[in-house]
Amino acid sequence: MEPPNRKRLPRLQRTKSSDNYAMMGATFRALRRDAARYKKLGGWYRHEGFWIGATYRAGAWARSLPFLVRVPTVAAYRVFNKLCWRTLLNVNINPEARIGPGLYLIHPRNIFIPPTEIGDNFTIFQDVTIGANGNPPEYPRIGDRVVLFVGARVLGGVAVGSGAKIGANCVVTNNVAPGTVVLPAANRILSPAMAAVFGTKDPLWD
Secondary structure, eight states: OOOTOOOOOOOOHHHHHHHHHHHHHHHHHHHHHHHHHTGGTTTTTHHHHHHHHHHHHHHHHHHHHHHHHHHHHHHHHHOOOIIIIIIIIIIOOOTTOEEEEEEESSSSSEEEOSSSSESSEEOSSSSEEEOOBBBTTTTOOOTTTOOOOOOEEESOEEEEEEEEEOTOOOOSSBBBOTHHHHHOOOOOOOHHHHHHGGGSTTTTOO
């Protein structure tokens, strides 16, 4: 039992402080899992993919801080993120996205991730868009151990099950079952006779 002259800390304030510490701990645990996945690429400290993921996690953590600390921290995150990653590499990961530990950006170029939910051990190659459709927008939900290969597009309020792999240049607008592989349509080669329909002159040089 507390002495009568001792003031109790308000419950709401104590809860916010504990949430901040919990968020910080979760961020560091996620970064350790992220770093472990870059061993085959020479180590986390040498790969820009890790630092892009670390910037995203720092931005997500900054949003949980108290107001007076959050404002300058989020402002610094936005400036750094825009100058380094969005301008130089055209990589935009929304800090409101919830991405599990083990984020793996192999060739981080031209990547867009909106405020969506993504599971653990997510692997993503270059030129990938995870986008919305409809009004209000609906974003995809992606499970654990999913791989998005070069040029993949996952659009709308679809669910991509755990362990799924989305092949290069695939456009996904329907649900993908866990453990399945989505392949692009096969290329077709036209015969010279059919190719003649498109004309024989080079539109740039002839």
